[in-house]
Amino acid sequence: MGKYSQSISKRFEHTKINAGYCLICGEYRKLSVDHVPPKGAITITKVEQxxxxxxxxxxxxxxKGVPSPNGSKFKTICHECNNRHIGWCDGEVANVCKFLTTQIKDYFFYANNVSTLIFSKVDAVKFARAMVGHILSATSVEECKIVQGNSEYLDPLKSFVLGNDKALQNSHDIYYWFYPFNKHLSAKCVSFYNNGHIAPVSLLSFFPIAFMVTKKNEGIYPSHSNKLSLTDKALVLDLSSRGFEYAEFPFHGLKGNQMMAYTEFQTIVSYPIGQ
Structure with a gap:
C-alpha cells in the first residue's frame, strides 16, 4: 500500500507575527516569545503543537503537529508583559514544580506510603500571576491583529497579571490538581456544560499540575481538585489514582449530558517528540 500524505496542523496558521496588540496590556507593540509552560518548570525538549x-x-x-526545537512557544504578548509581569513570577512556578516532582518520584518509588498527599510551599500570588499570564498568552496571533474589546471574563485576569492583587477577588476562582502526563494542555476559554449548568473555564496543565480558572462561585471542576486562595502558603496534590480519569479535565472524554464549546485556536496541546 502507498503512503498517505500528512496534513500540517492548522496551528501553523496561527504562529507568524512580529508586532500586534499585546493580549495582556492591549498596547500595539513588538511581540515577544513566551514559553508555555515556562522554561524553568519543565525540561525543554523538541515538541509539536x-x-x-x-x-x-x-x-x-x-x-502533523507544528514543530519547535525548544519547547512550546507563543508570540502574543509584548516584551514588558512577558518579562516584567510574568517572567519574574515564573521562578515561583519552577520552584513549586521541582519540589513536587521530587516528592512524586519518592511516592511512586517507595511502596509503603501511607498518605497520597504531597505539599509544596508557595507564594500563591506569584504562582497564580505567572500561570494566568501564560493562559492568556497561549492562543493565536489572530487575536493580536485587532484591538481587544472589553470582556467581563478576561479583563480581571489581565488586570491581575498587570499587578492588581485583588482583581480576581470577586470575579474568579482557581482550582488545581495532579496532572500525571507529559503532554501540555492550554485552553484560554472553554464553555463546559454538565448536568444543566454551564461555566467558562481556562486551563494550563503540565506535569505535575493542572491549573484552572473559572467564574466566581460558578465553576465546574474535578471532584479531587483543590481550590487555591491567593493567601495560601502551600499547594497540596493528591496523587491517588482515583483522580487520573479526570486529570485532563475538561478534555477527559465527555460523559452523560456533558458538552463543550470552544474556539479551536484557543485550545492547544504540545507534546515531546524524538530528538
Missing part, C-alpha cells in the same frame, strides 16, 4: 480538536476523529493520525 496541535489544536486539541485535531487529536480526535478519523484524520487525527494524519495530522
Amino acid at each position: 496541535r489544536h486539541i480538536s485535531e487529536l480526535t476523529g478519523a484524520d487525527a493520525s494524519r495530522i
Whole structure:
C-alpha cells in the first residue's frame, strides 16, 4: 500500500507575527516569545503543537503537529508583559514544580506510603500571576491583529497579571490538581456544560499540575481538585489514582449530558517528540 500524505496542523496558521496588540496590556507593540509552560518548570525538549480538536476523529493520525526545537512557544504578548509581569513570577512556578516532582518520584518509588498527599510551599500570588499570564498568552496571533474589546471574563485576569492583587477577588476562582502526563494542555476559554449548568473555564496543565480558572462561585471542576486562595502558603496534590480519569479535565472524554464549546485556536496541546 502507498503512503498517505500528512496534513500540517492548522496551528501553523496561527504562529507568524512580529508586532500586534499585546493580549495582556492591549498596547500595539513588538511581540515577544513566551514559553508555555515556562522554561524553568519543565525540561525543554523538541515538541509539536496541535489544536486539541485535531487529536480526535478519523484524520487525527494524519495530522502533523507544528514543530519547535525548544519547547512550546507563543508570540502574543509584548516584551514588558512577558518579562516584567510574568517572567519574574515564573521562578515561583519552577520552584513549586521541582519540589513536587521530587516528592512524586519518592511516592511512586517507595511502596509503603501511607498518605497520597504531597505539599509544596508557595507564594500563591506569584504562582497564580505567572500561570494566568501564560493562559492568556497561549492562543493565536489572530487575536493580536485587532484591538481587544472589553470582556467581563478576561479583563480581571489581565488586570491581575498587570499587578492588581485583588482583581480576581470577586470575579474568579482557581482550582488545581495532579496532572500525571507529559503532554501540555492550554485552553484560554472553554464553555463546559454538565448536568444543566454551564461555566467558562481556562486551563494550563503540565506535569505535575493542572491549573484552572473559572467564574466566581460558578465553576465546574474535578471532584479531587483543590481550590487555591491567593493567601495560601502551600499547594497540596493528591496523587491517588482515583483522580487520573479526570486529570485532563475538561478534555477527559465527555460523559452523560456533558458538552463543550470552544474556539479551536484557543485550545492547544504540545507534546515531546524524538530528538
